[in-house]
Every structure is written in C-alpha cells, then in structure tokens.
Amino acid sequence: MLDIAEELHRWVRDGRDFAVATVVSVGGSAPRPPGAALAVDTDGTVIGSVSGGCVEGAVYDLCVQALQDGEPVSERFGYSDEDAFAVGLTCGGVIEVLVTPVRAGDPVYAAGLAAAARGEPVALARVARGPAELLGRALLVYPDGRHEGSLGPRDADSPGEVGADGSGRHRPHEGPRAGRSHLDRTSAAQARALLDLGRTGTVEISEDGSHCPGGLTLFVESSVPPPxxxxxxxxxxxxxxxxxxxxxxxxxxxxxxxxxxxxxxxxxxxxxxxxxxxxxxxxxxxxxxxxxxxxxxxxxxxxxxxxxxxxxxxxxxxxxxxxxxxxxxxxxxxxxxxxxxxxxxxxxxxxxxxxxxxxxxxxxxxxxxxxxxxxxxxxxxPLTDSAAPIHRDRDKPVLRVS
CATH class of the missing domain: 3.40.50.720 (NAD(P)-binding Rossmann-like Domain)
Known part of the structure; x- marks a missing residue:
C-alpha cells in the first residue's frame, strides 16, 4: 500500500476511512509485483491496481466488505482451467491479496503513509498469514529501529496466565504483554533488515517471536527514497x-x-x-x-x-x-x-x-x-523470440527466522 502512499495520505488527512488490498505474494505470470495495492474509500472511490484488470472487480468487492464488517481478509486468485470465465488471472499466474480496513485515525497507518508520502524510509509489517485474530495487525518500523504498533494480540484478547497463587495475574515478563513485546522486537528487526535493502517481501516467524519454525507470515513493505x-x-x-x-x-x-x-x-x-x-x-x-x-x-x-x-x-x-x-x-x-x-x-x-x-x-x-x-x-x-516467463520474480526473497 505504500506504493500509493501520497493518495492514501490525502485520504487520511481528509478523515476518509478506506480498505486497501495489497499483493503479498505472486506466482507464475502475475502482472503486478508484491506491494501493488488497490484502495477503496467509503464513497466507493478507487485508486491503484493489484492485477492490471484481471481480478479488480472481485478485489473491489472484498474491500467494500472489509469496510462494512471491519475484518481483514486474505484471498488467493489464480487461473481456473475448469472455468475460463471464473474470477482469476487469465494470464496463468497466481496472486495472494491481503485486504485491510483502515480507519483514518489509526496512528500506525497515518504515520506510515505520511512518512512514505514525504519520501522518508519506513517499513510497514503486517500479518499476512496466521491466526485469524492477528491477520492484518500492523507494525511500523523506522531505519533507526524504532517501531510503532503491535503485531500480537491485545491484552484483552488472551486469558491471563494463572500464577502460583492462583490469582490469574501475569508473572513478570510472561503472558500476552511479554509475548507481544518479543514478537514485535523480532519482527521489527526482520522488517528493518528488508528496509535496509530497500526490499519488499515476506518473513516467516513464530507467533511468539521465538526462533521456532512455523507461526506467522509477515508481509513487509519498504518505502525508500527513489533511486x-x-x-x-x-x-x-x-x-x-x-x-x-x-x-x-x-x-x-x-x-x-x-x-x-x-x-x-x-x-x-x-x-x-x-x-x-x-x-x-x-x-x-x-x-x-x-x-x-x-x-x-x-x-x-x-x-x-x-x-x-x-x-x-x-x-x-x-x-x-x-x-x-x-x-x-x-x-x-x-x-x-x-x-x-x-x-x-x-x-x-x-x-x-x-x-x-x-x-x-x-x-x-x-x-x-x-x-x-x-x-x-x-x-x-523480443518476447516473440524468448521462451522465458514474461513476468519474472523480482529479487525479493522470503526470509525465514530459524
């Protein structure tokens, strides 16, 4: 979504809520790279693109639904051999899209869009795959390591851990708040690594931020000054x-x-x-x-x-x-x-x-x-004389914490 930061920043300043669909992964001959975005505001105004036209109608509907129910959603679009007229990419590719509703007053998105619109380096990390309650959670990361927001569940989202006295209070450095902090620190470090390279891509990390396989897939968008x-x-x-x-x-x-x-x-x-x-x-x-x-x-x-x-x-x-x-x-x-x-x-x-x-x-x-x-x-x-894929995968590797 940072590729359309200037327009979205104006929407935020005008107090307009919107939903944004962002390409988080591609496969095959997909027309737009990870980070490409389409946004829809409450009036139905559309900016951006995720596919060059192939699935824009379906993505628009997902954005409208996200605005109505306030829930993020992840959707995969691909070509259907059984029904060539089904919603999908007729070019034969596959894209995964993360749709996130954004309120104009959200401080994390407001700060990220403002920084990107000014041409300042910043990375936005969002949960693209994982538990439903974490989907779309955002963390804003700056070059100096500072970060805003949180990817983990809010304290109220998780039951307290029962202490030795049976009180239900969290022990020091344990429970949801400690888990959130560890997850955020680990995620911020990985997002900053991509930001330093000026790259956009995915990071696989455990839900609690430990060095264990599996867990969450974060999508990290890096906005850097133009080359x-x-x-x-x-x-x-x-x-x-x-x-x-x-x-x-x-x-x-x-x-x-x-x-x-x-x-x-x-x-x-x-x-x-x-x-x-x-x-x-x-x-x-x-x-x-x-x-x-x-x-x-x-x-x-x-x-x-x-x-x-x-x-x-x-x-x-x-x-x-x-x-x-x-x-x-x-x-x-x-x-x-x-x-x-x-x-x-x-x-x-x-x-x-x-x-x-x-x-x-x-x-x-x-x-x-x-x-x-x-x-x-x-x-x-000339493409006529080449058998290579038309849309090559860009140099934006998947990073795994292991």
Missing amino acids: RMIVFGAVDFAAALVRAGRFLGYRVTVCDARPVFATRSRFPDADEIVVDWPHRYLLRTATDERTVLCVLTHDAKFDIPLLREALRLPAAFVGAMGSRRTHEDRNRRLREGGVTERELARLRSPIGLDLGGRTPEETALSIAAEIVAVRNGGSGV
Missing part, C-alpha cells in the same frame, strides 16, 4: 535521458564541468544540475546499490577518471556512450589506469540496447530499456 540516476555530460542526448529517467522513477542529476552547457534552461526536467568535474562529484556524492550511472561525455579527459572511480562503486548500472572504436580505446586507457578485468566487465558499453534508433529520444529509450533489463534480469530480446 538515483546520475547523467554525466550535458549533451543533447542527456536531456532526453533525463526525461526517461524521471519517467522510470529515478531522482535524476546532470553533472558536467562546463557551466555553459549545464544549465536549468537546457535541463528543465532534472532534479539537480551540478557543475563540477564528473569524477570529483562522484567521489563526494551519495551512491548505493540502486544508483544508475550514465556517462554520455565520450571525452577521455572526463570519461577515464570518472569510470575508474565508478567501476569500483557498488552501483546497479554503469554505462558509457561512444562508438565501438571509442569503446576499445576507453577500455585500453582504463586498463592502463589500473582497472581490473573484473571491474571492467561491469561496464555497459556502448550503452543501450540495439533498437536501431538515432534521435536523442530513441537513444534515451534504448538506454532506459537496458537499465530496466539489467535491473530485472531481462535478456533484452
């Missing part, structure tokens, strides 16, 4: 690539050492424009495993010192523009500069997929296509 795309070289192709990067959800920076070219008028769609030597800027700016680095300068005095540093960073993608002759000369210079063969193997050059394009827009499309393919493990070949 960065840094475009080096304020050339004509860069303006089109900036627009493509923004379309793909990146925070895009343009960097060039020449102030006459690196201007806001030339790159109105960039989030940031930096006038500096590319390698010097790369060394002082923040990058991570999701960062995309696109070198479009095809000028050795900029490229070589920049790529020497870029290929040693844990970036998701490092690509450089240039002809095949430029590519060979660049590789020779990089080897002479101490770049290893292993580091050099990370360089995507000449950058982009072979689409036969020539214009800046077509070139930007080919670069963006290669970035998407690398990010998702795609081959880049």
Whole structure:
C-alpha cells in the first residue's frame, strides 16, 4: 500500500476511512509485483491496481466488505482451467491479496503513509498469514529501529496466565504483554533488515517471536527514497535521458564541468544540475546499490577518471556512450589506469540496447530499456523470440527466522 502512499495520505488527512488490498505474494505470470495495492474509500472511490484488470472487480468487492464488517481478509486468485470465465488471472499466474480496513485515525497507518508520502524510509509489517485474530495487525518500523504498533494480540484478547497463587495475574515478563513485546522486537528487526535493502517481501516467524519454525507470515513493505540516476555530460542526448529517467522513477542529476552547457534552461526536467568535474562529484556524492550511472561525455579527459572511480562503486548500472572504436580505446586507457578485468566487465558499453534508433529520444529509450533489463534480469530480446516467463520474480526473497 505504500506504493500509493501520497493518495492514501490525502485520504487520511481528509478523515476518509478506506480498505486497501495489497499483493503479498505472486506466482507464475502475475502482472503486478508484491506491494501493488488497490484502495477503496467509503464513497466507493478507487485508486491503484493489484492485477492490471484481471481480478479488480472481485478485489473491489472484498474491500467494500472489509469496510462494512471491519475484518481483514486474505484471498488467493489464480487461473481456473475448469472455468475460463471464473474470477482469476487469465494470464496463468497466481496472486495472494491481503485486504485491510483502515480507519483514518489509526496512528500506525497515518504515520506510515505520511512518512512514505514525504519520501522518508519506513517499513510497514503486517500479518499476512496466521491466526485469524492477528491477520492484518500492523507494525511500523523506522531505519533507526524504532517501531510503532503491535503485531500480537491485545491484552484483552488472551486469558491471563494463572500464577502460583492462583490469582490469574501475569508473572513478570510472561503472558500476552511479554509475548507481544518479543514478537514485535523480532519482527521489527526482520522488517528493518528488508528496509535496509530497500526490499519488499515476506518473513516467516513464530507467533511468539521465538526462533521456532512455523507461526506467522509477515508481509513487509519498504518505502525508500527513489533511486538515483546520475547523467554525466550535458549533451543533447542527456536531456532526453533525463526525461526517461524521471519517467522510470529515478531522482535524476546532470553533472558536467562546463557551466555553459549545464544549465536549468537546457535541463528543465532534472532534479539537480551540478557543475563540477564528473569524477570529483562522484567521489563526494551519495551512491548505493540502486544508483544508475550514465556517462554520455565520450571525452577521455572526463570519461577515464570518472569510470575508474565508478567501476569500483557498488552501483546497479554503469554505462558509457561512444562508438565501438571509442569503446576499445576507453577500455585500453582504463586498463592502463589500473582497472581490473573484473571491474571492467561491469561496464555497459556502448550503452543501450540495439533498437536501431538515432534521435536523442530513441537513444534515451534504448538506454532506459537496458537499465530496466539489467535491473530485472531481462535478456533484452523480443518476447516473440524468448521462451522465458514474461513476468519474472523480482529479487525479493522470503526470509525465514530459524
């Protein structure tokens, strides 16, 4: 549900109750990944999507029912061979959907949606499978380990444990409150691990938070700031690539050492424009495993010192523009500069997929296509010529506490 946090945050501010259906697991050729969400408010207004249209009507009905009775529900949708017109995914996939009613005044959801809408890192963990009384319980986890809410039963939900004196009072550190605390601490630690990786996925954990198999399945949604795309070289192709990067959800920076070219008028769609030597800027700016680095300068005095540093960073993608002759000369210079063969193997050059394009827009499309393919493990070949699944499982593993 954090993928539609901005809209839901507005609903919360307006005091609108709603039910949200979230994809918690997928199998086969499912059209939307875990975390995709559809929400319905009390007026019947709909935002988001869980399947691209296949089961939206049935999910809408589940949301309406959840709003009426206040009960969360988990539902599995798949293709039916016996009845091709039954509710299901005609593409042959399977999705599991968790439907949760949310009151506008709920502090956990309100805080989580507000943080995600501001672009702040936060994780929302919910019980996706387990005892009915725990289904949909939510825990909000921050990067520093703080958490709000609880996944365990409320004290009133469980009978007191009989003490030695037969009084029914809970012994210190025992009973529901202690169980809740242990479960929440364990769950928060697992959710934070996913948040640190910027991933959304499931965590299997015991109901009391101990290291025993079985129990609960938590669905953890991570909301992190958008990944960065840094475009080096304020050339004509860069303006089109900036627009493509923004379309793909990146925070895009343009960097060039020449102030006459690196201007806001030339790159109105960039989030940031930096006038500096590319390698010097790369060394002082923040990058991570999701960062995309696109070198479009095809000028050795900029490229070589920049790529020497870029290929040693844990970036998701490092690509450089240039002809095949430029590519060979660049590789020779990089080897002479101490770049290893292993580091050099990370360089995507000449950058982009072979689409036969020539214009800046077509070139930007080919670069963006290669970035998407690398990010998702795609081959880049036409689907007509490929027998691979159309919708691959993303790199969001199931974590088990054992």
